[in-house]
Amino acid sequence: MEYQAELDALRAELRVLYKLIPEQTKGFGTLSKAVKEGGVLSLKEKEYVALGIAVGERCQPCINLHVEALMKAGGSREELGDVLAMCIQMGGGPALMYAAHALACWDELAAKAA
Numbered sequence: 001m002e003y004q005a006e007l008d009a010l011r012a013e014l015r016v017l018y019k020l021i022p023e024q025t026k027g028f029g030t031l032s033k034a035v036k037e038g039g040v041l042s043l044k045e046k047e048y049v050a051l052g053i054a055v056g057e058r059c060q061p062c063i064n065l066h067v068e069a070l071m072k073a074g075g076s077r078e079e080l081g082d083v084l085a086m087c088i089q090m091g092g093g094p095a096l097m098y099a100a101h102a103l104a105c106w107d108e109l110a111a112k113a114a
Contacts, residue, residue, distance in 0.1 A: 002108075003064055003067075003104070003105040003108045003109060004108070004109065004112060006060075006061070006064055007064050007065065007068060010061050010064070010065070042073075043073045044070065044073040044074055044075050047066055047069045047070045047073050047075065048070065048075070048079070048083045050062070050066045050069075051063065051066040051067065051070060051080075051083060051087075051102065052083055052086065052087050052090075054066050054098075054102075055084070055087040055091065055095050055098045055099055055102060056087060056090065056091050056095060058094060058098050060098070060101060063098060063101055063102045063105065064105050067080075067102055067105045067106050067109065068105075068109060070106075071106070071109060071110065071113070077106060077107075077110070080102070080103065080106055081103075084099040084102060084103060085099075087099050
């Protein structure tokens with residue numbers, strides 16, 4: 001699968017949405033920035049929480065975005081594995097399927113970054 005291509009296409013779609021409803025998407029962006037910058041958890045820890053929710057909700061675009069964000073925040077493949085194991089424990093078979101997508105996304109992006 002081409003996860004980078006999916007990320008690029010998603011970003012293009014979001015740019016179109018941002019133009020249609022700029023105030024609403026700006027509000028979401030403000031919330032996202034505040035959540036990431038405030039609080040006692042590190043950005044990496046917050047991204048692992050977001051990824052866990054994305055896997056549980058079965059949101060492939062969210063998984064791709066948060067895997068990419070985790071890599072930028074200093075996450076490791078081993079940490080990712082622990083988080084995905086917890087997702088599987090909590091979400092069963094459907095979480096297993098999306099956890100596999102998350103790991104494949106990580107591996108593809110890591111290979112391209114190397």
